[in-house]
Amino acid sequence: xxxxxxxxxxxxxxxxxxxxxxxxxxxxxxxxxxxxxxxxxxxxxxxxxxxxxxxxxxxxxxxxxxxxxxxxxxxxxxxxxxxxxxxxxxxxxxxxxxxxxxxxxxxxxxxxxxxxxxxxxxxxxxxxxxxxxxxxxxxxxxxxxxxxxxxxxxxxxxxxxxxxxxxxxxxxxxxxxxx
Numbered sequence: 558x559x560x561x562x563x564x565x566x567x568x569x570x571x572x573x574x575x576x577x578x579x580x581x582x583x584x585x586x587x588x589x590x591x592x593x594x595x596x597x598x599x600x601x602x603x604x605x606x607x608x609x610x611x612x613x614x615x616x617x618x619x620x621x622x623x624x625x626x627x628x629x630x631x632x633x634x635x636x637x638x639x640x641x642x643x644x645x646x647x648x649x650x651x652x653x654x655x656x657x658x659x660x661x662x663x664x665x666x667x668x669x670x671x672x673x674x675x676x677x678x679x680x681x682x683x684x685x686x687x688x689x690x691x692x693x694x695x696x697x698x699x700x701x702x703x704x705x706x707x708x709x710x711x712x713x714x715x716x717x718x719x720x721x722x723x724x725x726x727x728x729x730x731x732x733x734x735x736x
Contacts (some may be wrong), residue, residue, distance in 0.1 A: 559661060561641040562599030563615065563632035564591050565625050565674055566607045578607065578649040580725055582641065587719060591647055594610035594654030599645055605631050619687050624696045625674055633683030641680050648674035650719045652728070655712065666707035672716050673698045676707065 560604075566578045566588055578588040582671060588609060596602045603613045605628030615635045617627030623657075629646060636644045643665045647654055651672060655661055659677060662669070668676035689704065719725045 558642045559640060559675075560599045560601075561632065561639070561644045561680070562595040562602040563628070563636075563644050563646045563653070564588060564602070564604045564609075564612075564649050565596065565628040565632075565646055566604050567608070570644050576721055580719065580722070581716075582652075582725060585656065587652070587725075588649045590652055591654060592658065593651050595645065595647055595658075595720075597656065598659050603635065604649075605629070608734040610672065619691055623690055625698050626690060626696050626701055629678065629701075630683060630686045630690055630697075630730055633678060633680055633686060636680035643680055644678045646674055646676050646678065648672075651675070651716050652653065652719075653714065653716070655714055661712065663712055666702075666705050668702060668707050669712050669716070670709040672712075672718070676717070677704075678707075700722045 578631045579586045592602060592612065595721060603615045606617055608614050617623055618631040618634055619626065632644045632646065644657050658675065662677040665677040665679045666682065670730045686701065717728050718723065719728070
């Protein structure tokens with residue numbers, strides 16, 4: 558199975574107060590940590606919703622500013638057009654990424670319980686999601702999960718979502734190495 562990795566990174570970081578994808582942890586931006594962890598698990602890696610050096614950018618679909626579902630839709634359509642079977646997604650603001658995330662998720666569609674941006678989606682769902690986004694104002698990832706029949710997978714590893722600078726500073730792996 559050919560897997561496209563997609564980092565969902567188009568948010569406004571309003572609670573963080575600055576661009577959290579660029580927040581520094583252990584000398585590198587959060588997005589770089591996520592890219593490094595995902596790259597080892599996929600055939601191709603892209604970033605959705607922003608330009609990032611060394612990675613192909615995939616635009617939100619069917620339009621900009623649709624939240625995570627716009628990024629997911631862009632990734633699914635890109636995957637389908639480039640011969641990928643599935644898309645492994647992760648947000649740019651959650652660590653650690655399990656080294657075997659794809660294996661843990663198993664058969665698509667599936668997502669990590671409590672962290673719905675960590676998911677494995679069949680590329681074939683792209684057109685369905687695009688149509689849904691064109692016809693509905695519901696941009697909820699949870700609503701899409703229900704609609705798509707994705708199943709929740711429990712993870713025995715605590716994931717840390719960085720919504721504020723304090724969240725980053727308190728991260729066990731930070732050891733005071735944040736900026």
